[in-house]
Amino acid sequence: MELLQELIPFVTSHWSDIMQKTLQHVSLSFAAVGLACLVGIPVGFFIVNREKLSGVVMNIANVIQTIPSLALFAFAMPLFGIGTKPAVFALFLYALLPIIKNTLIGIRNVNPATIKAAVGMGMSRTQVMFKVEVPLAVSVIMGGIRIAAVTSIGITTIATLIGAGGLGDLIYRGLSMYNQPMILTGAIFSALLALIVDFLLGLLERALTSKGITVNRSANP
Amino acid sequence: MIELKNLYKTYDRKTDVVKNLNLVIQDGELVVLIGESGCGKTTTMQMINRLIEPTGGSILINGKDTKTIDKNTLRRNIGYVIQDIGLFPHRTIEQNIATVPLLCRKDRAQVTEQVRALMETVGLPYDQYAARYPNELSGGQQQRVGVARALANDPDIILMDEPFSALDPITREQLQDELLRLHDEMGKTIVFVTHDMDEAIKLGDKIAIMQNGEIAQFDTPEELLKNPVSEFVAAFIGQNRLWKTPDLLKAEDVMAKDIVMVDANRTAIQAIEIMKKRNAPVLAVVEKTASGPDRLLGLVGINRLHSVLDSAAKVKDIMKTDIIKIPRDMSLTEVIALRGQNNVLFSPVVNGSDELVGIITNTSIVNVLSQIMPGKEDY
Numbered sequence: 001m002e003l004l005q006e007l008i009p010f011v012t013s014h015w016s017d018i019m020q021k022t023l024q025h026v027s028l029s030f031a032a033v034g035l036a037c038l039v040g041i042p043v044g045f046f047i048v049n050r051e052k053l054s055g056v057v058m059n060i061a062n063v064i065q066t067i068p069s070l071a072l073f074a075f076a077m078p079l080f081g082i083g084t085k086p087a088v089f090a091l092f093l094y095a096l097l098p099i100i101k102n103t104l105i106g107i108r109n110v111n112p113a114t115i116k117a118a119v120g121m122g123m124s125r126t127q128v129m130f131k132v133e134v135p136l137a138v139s140v141i142m143g144g145i146r147i148a149a150v151t152s153i154g155i156t157t158i159a160t161l162i163g164a165g166g167l168g169d170l171i172y173r174g175l176s177m178y179n180q181p182m183i184l185t186g187a188i189f190s191a192l193l194a195l196i197v198d199f200l201l202g203l204l205e206r207a208l209t210s211k212g213i214t215v216n217r218s219a220n221p
Numbered sequence: 222m223i224e225l226k227n228l229y230k231t232y233d234r235k236t237d238v239v240k241n242l243n244l245v246i247q248d249g250e251l252v253v254l255i256g257e258s259g260c261g262k263t264t265t266m267q268m269i270n271r272l273i274e275p276t277g278g279s280i281l282i283n284g285k286d287t288k289t290i291d292k293n294t295l296r297r298n299i300g301y302v303i304q305d306i307g308l309f310p311h312r313t314i315e316q317n318i319a320t321v322p323l324l325c326r327k328d329r330a331q332v333t334e335q336v337r338a339l340m341e342t343v344g345l346p347y348d349q350y351a352a353r354y355p356n357e358l359s360g361g362q363q364q365r366v367g368v369a370r371a372l373a374n375d376p377d378i379i380l381m382d383e384p385f386s387a388l389d390p391i392t393r394e395q396l397q398d399e400l401l402r403l404h405d406e407m408g409k410t411i412v413f414v415t416h417d418m419d420e421a422i423k424l425g426d427k428i429a430i431m432q433n434g435e436i437a438q439f440d441t442p443e444e445l446l447k448n449p450v451s452e453f454v455a456a457f458i459g460q461n462r463l464w465k466t467p468d469l470l471k472a473e474d475v476m477a478k479d480i481v482m483v484d485a486n487r488t489a490i491q492a493i494e495i496m497k498k499r500n501a502p503v504l505a506v507v508e509k510t511a512s513g514p515d516r517l518l519g520l521v522g523i524n525r526l527h528s529v530l531d532s533a534a535k536v537k538d539i540m541k542t543d544i545i546k547i548p549r550d551m552s553l554t555e556v557i558a559l560r561g562q563n564n565v566l567f568s569p570v571v572n573g574s575d576e577l578v579g580i581i582t583n584t585s586i587v588n589v590l591s592q593i594m595p596g597k598e599d600y
Contacts, residue, residue, distance in 0.1 A: 114308070116305070117303055117306075120270060121296060121297065121324070122296030136311055210310070212354030212355065
């Protein structure tokens with residue numbers, strides 16, 4: 001309770017600073033996830049019908065995922081120096097796996113009969129992709145993006161170590177100064193951020209998913 | 222008209238899935254391709270809308286080689302219904318049916334009207350179902366949508382790949398009946414793949430029985446049943462098929478052809494002589510016509526001939542004239558019903574121009590039925 005009493009004045013008095021860090025945090029994660037979407041979704045579509053290639057790509061993504069996040073940041077430093085760039089790069093690599101994987105699974109899970117019917121009715125390859133595969137896989141792809149976003153927000157707290165800023169700043173500075181309200185503020189805000197982003201992406205996912213997919217089968221007439 | 226010419230499909234340069242297949246499907250015909258799995262029936266069908274490209278030979282639609290037509294254009298003008306239905310779950314029933322017309326950029330308002338009409342045709346009222354999603358419908362209803370979707374662009378040709386085989390027997394029966402009705406009403410050319418002989422006989426104007434990538438026999442259901450060209454075809458159709466579907470037997474199949482005729486102007490005494498000599502129970506009285514075949518006037522039997530006192534009386538004055546003539550293509554069940562109602566022994570069978578072609582008696586019916594009766598091993 002004592003801590004909570006200290007926390008509220010800390011937050012109110014440092015509000016603009018906290019907001020700035022939060023904004024930094026959000027932009028880091030979003031830049032990374034956004035890039036990962038731009039790369040990962042097309043890659044997923046590209047490799048879905050290429051058995052060998054998809055194996056190779058998935059293996060690479062899996063390997064990246066197993067590198068500890070701190071180590072990955074360290075690897076990124078020689079390439080991009082310190083600051084925002086290496087942080088975004090490392091976060092981007094992390095976000096790739098769930099996005100590629102879910103895109104792949106989402107499309108593979110589309111009923112082959114649906115594709116067969118679409119092709120048999122005279123849809124071109126692009127039409128099949130945009131009119132059938134994407135709408136049907138969208139909820140699974142969105143699931144991947146959600147995982148990527150939440151993980152990114154978590155890992156971004158470490159990005160402070162290579163000078164990228166964000167809410168991690170508060171946590172690490174608090175740790176070194178043994179300032180508990182500061183540590184807690186960083187932790188609580190990053191956790192809240194993750195929850196809020198997940199919730200918002202959840203809303204987006206629902207908006208993008210056709211009612212026909214979520215509709216209850218037992219509602220038979 | 223669809224012509225399949227010297228069609229080959231070979232995978233891996235080894236086995237011919239389809240070999241040297243020739244088939245002509247006339248406009249408005251419902252042709253069933255049937256055979257065991259792996260006989261090439263689905264491959265053959267999918268070569269028509271180029272889902273599979275032939276290794277050799279060609280397919281002409283109304284004289285035009287399909288190779289010269291853009292694949293997607295070709296497919297948009299050929300309806301396609303598959304066993305797994307393959308509706309788009311993320312689209313409403315209306316959107317599903319409107320798919321191809323909208324791909325072809327047809328006027329939206331017009332398409333909506335068309336969809337409305339089609340949905341009524343397949344028995345799914347527009348107001349009730351248009352806004353629903355496929356997952357809300359039963360399998361049978363979904364396949365109705367599948368059929369409506371195939372009809373939406375008003376194609377002349379529809380390909381159906383075992384469309385009803387995943388449905389329960391009652392729904393299947395209903396959809397088969399409706400397909401026949403639709404076919405009668407719309408006159409589309411339909412190519413229908415199945416492995417179910419009952420379905421083939423029920424639906425097909427013509428049936429192509431396939432074996433190892435070749436056509437074993439291509440004929441009307443009646444011909445296949447009565448005159449299978451090979452052991453394979455006979456075995457495939459099944460021995461007691463005709464027994465199970467007596468309606469496929471026509472009057473001409475159960476009539477006796479060795480009928481004894483007498484000219485209308487012969488006398489009773491001459492008629493009796495003819496009967497004795499030919500050992501005939503009854504004579505058909507015919508009249509010569511100026512052009513064409515003899516016309517049937519009536520029947521005369523020994524009772525009438527003996528009862529006349531004047532042996533010089535002409536048969537045309539003695540004969541029984543209120544006879545029931547049976548058209549040669551009347552089905553056996555109708556023949557039996559008609560004979561039963563009127564309690565007749567001899568039923569003359571005539572063709573379109575009233576020419577006598579045979580006579581049906583109980584004996585002639587029993588003779589035919591005993592030939593097609595299933596053997597002991599079938600019980």
